Amino acid sequence: MASKTFIVMSDSHGDREIVRDIKERYLGKADAIFHNGDSELPSSDSIWDGIYVVAGNCDYDSGYPNNLVLPFSNFTVAQTHGHLYHINFTWDNLIYFAQEAAADICLYGHLHRPAAWQEEGIVFINPGSVLQPRGEINEKLYAKLVIDDDTIKVTYYTREHQLYPALSKEFIR
Template structure:
């Protein structure tokens, strides 16, 4: 299964249109981790899973989503309600409660990817406003196989970032 994960475009609708068109038919799921600043009724969301962020004021968004792909259980939240700026402890408890194998979040605008126990935690960074030491406008693709999670980060030009590729055994 291939999952495209993007977050924090902050009103830049065009980049989402470009991403979704580029990956249509190439990934199994498109997932947005919040702070789109777009209406929850936007037609883009017909082909994607999306959650609310602290800058999304449309009440039509869900706070979190659990996606069961048949291979993985993906817990998606923006992270502001889980205090991710202080670490992933609370997020880990939420993931455990939902028996998630993959945990996706945004909010910090910083790329992050680690496996804790049997769970993959991933922040795709921000596609529009990166923060922290890695100043690349980014998104990620997770290629989940029965044996491993293969994670590759990309820039806005759909180019793989060589130093940001990871494999974690399941």
């Protein structure tokens, strides 16, 4: 398989400009772009053309799906915001969701904290928030994934598209 490149953002909370900026930078260059919820934009907004997007707890438009399960050539991506799985308190429900989806990668948001970790053979990725970071990493971030036959590489970028190297990780598939 040729490698796939994914761009993942989340928790933009009404900042349409950053969604547009990331989309314009990567549309046609990345294999897929994801938004993990809490955009607070209408689901009918043309900004979503070419972006996989799910509902967050601050998205009151019923036009968003709660979850997506997306098969690609030889792997599956499960996407959710995370609030419906109570990720503030436990990872178990998110892990079960990803397992039930037979996912290789599970994208989530909600916590506004960048994270990349592997459990039960599934790589879980939170891109952080492009507007309101929380926790020890006080940087507005999004993530870039490069997936090939053997590895999943995760790197994080600032809103100014500068690499944030401290969070880079690589996982064996």
